[in-house]
Amino acid sequence: MEQQEYIKVRNSQINYYRDIPLYYQTGVASYALYKPAGIRVSQLRIKQQRHPSLYIEQQDRICAIQELQKGFNQYISESIKNGDAVSVKATLCDLVEETLSEPRAGTLKVLPETVDRLVSGYSQHPEILKAFASMSFKDYTTVIHSVNVMALTLGFCFYSNISLKETKKLGLSALLHDVGKTEIPLSILKSPRRLTAEEFKIMRSHPTIGHVIIREKNKLGGNVALGALEHHEKLDGSGYPRGTRNISYVGQLLGIIDCYEALTNEDRPYRRAKQPLETLKFLKEDVESGKFNRKIFEKFCYSLI
Ligand SMILES: [Fe+2]
Ligand SMILES: [Fe+2]
Numbered sequence: 001m002e003q004q005e006y007i008k009v010r011n012s013q014i015n016y017y018r019d020i021p022l023y024y025q026t027g028v029a030s031y032a033l034y035k036p037a038g039i040r041v042s043q044l045r046i047k048q049q050r051h052p053s054l055y056i057e058q059q060d061r062i063c064a065i066q067e068l069q070k071g072f073n074q075y076i077s078e079s080i081k082n083g084d085a086v087s088v089k090a091t092l093c094d095l096v097e098e099t100l101s102e103p104r105a106g107t108l109k110v111l112p113e114t115v116d117r118l119v120s121g122y123s124q125h126p127e128i129l130k131a132f133a134s135m136s137f138k139d140y141t142t143v144i145h146s147v148n149v150m151a152l153t154l155g156f157c158f159y160s161n162i163s164l165k166e167t168k169k170l171g172l173s174a175l176l177h178d179v180g181k182t183e184i185p186l187s188i189l190k191s192p193r194r195l196t197a198e199e200f201k202i203m204r205s206h207p208t209i210g211h212v213i214i215r216e217k218n219k220l221g222g223n224v225a226l227g228a229l230e231h232h233e234k235l236d237g238s239g240y241p242r243g244t245r246n247i248s249y250v251g252q253l254l255g256i257i258d259c260y261e262a263l264t265n266e267d268r269p270y271r272r273a274k275q276p277l278e279t280l281k282f283l284k285e286d287v288e289s290g291k292f293n294r295k296i297f298e299k300f301c302y303s304l305i
Contacts, residue, residue, distance in 0.1 A: 006031050006055035009064075013094075014054055015046050016071030020064045024052040031055060062105050065098050069110040072098075073117060080121030085128045089147065092118075096175065097143045100182050108176065108218040115150070115171040119164060122154055142181045142189070145261060150174040152257045152304075159303035172220070173227030173250050177258060180210030180228060204240045207232055227254045234291040252293045256300055259283060276304065 006023055014022070018040045023031040034054055035041055045051050056064050072095040079087040095114060099107050121128065132151035153174035157167035181189060184206055188199045195203060210228030214220050230251025233239035239247075239255075247255070263279045274282065280301055287297045 005058035007058060007061065009054045009056055011046075011049070013068060014041050014051070015043065016068050017041070017056075017064065018067065020056055020060050020067055022054045022056060024054060062102060062107065065102060065105075065107050066110065068098050069095060069107070069114075073110070073114055076114065077117050077121065080117070080125055080128055083125060083128065085132065088118075088121075088128060089132055092147055093143050096147060097141075100143065100179065103179055103182050103213050104217045106218055108179070108214065108220060111175060112168070112172055112220070115168050115175060118150075119154065119168050119171060122158065123164070126158070142178050145265065146175050146178055148261045148265065149177060149254070149257050152261060152300075153253065156253065156257065156300050156303040160299050169221070169223050170227075170250060170253065173224045174254055174257065176210070176214055176220075176224055177227050177231045177254050178206060178210065179213050180206035180208065182213075183209050204232070208241050223248070223250050226250055231255050231258050234286075235293060236290040238291065249296075253296055253300075256283065256292050256297055259286075260300070280304075 006025075009017070009022065019037050021037050022034045022041065024034045026032045034052070041051060041054075072091050075091050076088055076095070079085075079091065092114070096111075099111060132148070150171050154167060154171050157170055162170070184203060188195060188203055191199065207229050211225050214225040214228055215222075226248045227250040229241070230244075230247050231254040233242065233244055233247045233251055233255065235245055235247060235252070237243050237245045260276075260279055260283060263274045263282065264276055265273055283292065283297065286292050287294050
């Protein structure tokens with residue numbers, strides 16, 4: 001008989017599981033049911049850590065991610081209401097991380113609701129997302145970068161009086177712009193040195209991969225996929241993957257915000273992160289040389305104040 005595989009659940013996530021059965025280990029490769037579907041592990045038990053290490057069955061993985069996403073979404077709304085920006089961001093990063101672990105399985109579909117909740121929360125508590133992008137986390141990852149780009153994009157949309165409906169779409173595009181990086185080897189993504197020509201080529205395939213994941217695997221609307229495909233294109237044709245000068249609005253906007261976020265946050269051994277003002281001066285050179293849209297860039301600068 002084929003051996004059933006079990007995956008360990010993070011302690012901080014146990015309270016989110018209701019419809020998924022949880023198991024505990026009874027021997028080297030044997031597990032027993034700890035709680036059936038339909039009930040939760042009690043809060044008290046979780047708080048006092050009166051439970052063994054818990055596991056889910058491999059076959060429940062996608063359902064488990066969906067259940068986690070539901071719980072995270074609710075928690076995000078509550079944290080926004082309580083003005084708890086740190087919890088909102090930490091939960092959002094957890095949510096995006098879980099979601100990106102299986103992006104080809106259709107798990108991205110829950111993210112529109114997350115962005116809806118953030119946008120609604122932002123209009124009531126604008127201070128929360130203002131603090132978002134500048135809040136730093138120890139380990140800078142694609143997840144944190146994506147959440148930061150989304151926060152900056154929402155800030156831009158609110159500053160520019162873009163409709164709530166459009167703001168939600170742009171926010172979602174921002175959150176997913178680098179989803180293609182989930183398929184780039186970590187050795188390239190986290191390389192402590194400059195990439196070789198071959199590695200660069202692989203790295204530069206992430207917009208095309210992202211476009212496929214969003215459109216074909218998750219059936220999310222055109223603009224979201226376009227943001228992923230075009231955020232590295234430049235108006236003078238020097239970008240990638242297509243080198244086109246004809247770039248959608250979302251592609252142009254995300255191109256600017258993506259660069260700004262990466263330059264201000266990404267600290268690499270061969271390159272230090274830059275200060276915001278220094279970064280804007282640097283990007284302005286790209287505006288002057290015809291790479292970025294001047295109007296969008298200027299609005300973005302104002303939206304940061
Ligand atoms: Fe990118
Ligand atoms: Fe990016």
